Amino acid sequence: MIFVYDDSGNKIDYGQYGLTCYSFIPESLSPRFSSEEIENVDGSILLGTTINARKLYVEFLFNAKDHIDYQLLRDEIFKFFNPKKDLYIIDTRLPGKRWKARNSTTFKPEYLTPTVGGFGLEFIAFGVYAESIGSSLDPKTFDVEKWQIGQGLTDDNNKYIHSTNSFSIFNAGEIAINPRKRPVVITFKGASTNLQIKNKTTGDTWTYTGSSNPSDVIKLDGIRSTKNGLSIFRDTNHKLITLATGNNDFQLTGTSGSFEISFDFRFYYV
Incomplete structure (x- = not known):
């Protein structure tokens, strides 16, 4: 569903952590209006519109070999989605565009079976827009x-x-x-x-x-x-x-x- 690259442009094989992405949904533009109200006048005067940082929602499953492997993979996943690191995310259905984003949420992988877990992440694209991969x-x-x-x-x-x-x-x-x-x-x-x-x-x-x-x-x-x-x-x-x-x-x-x-x-x- 998605490709992931580090900030240097290197593709990251998140499958090595047993991860499978099954959902990627970017939210629409979120406007921030600047306005001014005038006494005895209905409504307000629009002074300008800017766009808030964009949220991207991703859902993952991960598969472990056994209970101990589950714990080890979980810790690797925590490091992989370090919110201090930029990642480039590409929707495989739209392979010519990428999002520069960071994980913005805490997450707790939930057991679905003794060796399978699932979790959702909320990324923030501070630059708001997707950019072309090519120049x-x-x-x-x-x-x-x-x-x-x-x-x-x-x-x-x-x-x-x-x-x-x-x-x-x-x-x-x-x-x-x-x-x-x-x-x-x-x-x-x-x-x-x-x-x-x-x-x-x-x-x-x-x-x-x-x-x-x-x-x-x-x-x-x-x-x-x-x-x-x-x-x-x-x-x-x-x-x-x-x-x-x-x-x-x-x-x-x-x-x-x-x-x-x-x-x-x-x-x-x-």
């Missing part, structure tokens, strides 16, 4: 086993490396991407003077008042801006490039000669 730079083919139907990808919108000054970047997810909250790496390789990267769709503009040679690499990694690994933040306008859902139309200025720009990010889903 924008991964091949968009099903044989790489990172994608699935229902991820918003089309044959016409899957190019994330460009060498022209005008191009489009497609965010196939359902959530806009802000580098302050979700990883985005924009890499420019080539010569430039006063490089400017503008997302005309969102209005975001990033500028660098310096220059680069044909072999230099300028990278916008989250909130960091570097050239050949060294910070150039003080020579920028201190802005960030966000990505709206769907097409994002870009315009570059300040380039000189041939260059390459790439966008590396994941897609996020409700």
Whole structure:
């Protein structure tokens, strides 16, 4: 029913603990409204809406060889679901998406037989949304086993490396991407003077008042801006490039000669 990976991306064989997952159910979005009431006015004024951390419900059975093995497996299971550790959970029915979550409940495996136990867990996905297993730079083919139907990808919108000054970047997810909250790496390789990267769709503009040679690499990694690994933040306008859902139309200025720009990010889903 689910695959489980550790925070380093290594698949964990939870079957070694005698575990079998028979139910995985994510809850819907849980809104948190901010409002203001006005005297002598019916209702209230909505000021904004944010989303609470997401709960994921998982049910397990586990099988032991005998009574002593039951106790040993139980203790291993306690360690496996340590609430201090992040786990990535993938619903095997939707293998192109994963949830980063932590166990948030105490649990007590109940005897169903002398050697079979059962228990339920409540995970919390603090980032709320499921993310694509593949990134924008991964091949968009099903044989790489990172994608699935229902991820918003089309044959016409899957190019994330460009060498022209005008191009489009497609965010196939359902959530806009802000580098302050979700990883985005924009890499420019080539010569430039006063490089400017503008997302005309969102209005975001990033500028660098310096220059680069044909072999230099300028990278916008989250909130960091570097050239050949060294910070150039003080020579920028201190802005960030966000990505709206769907097409994002870009315009570059300040380039000189041939260059390459790439966008590396994941897609996020409700």
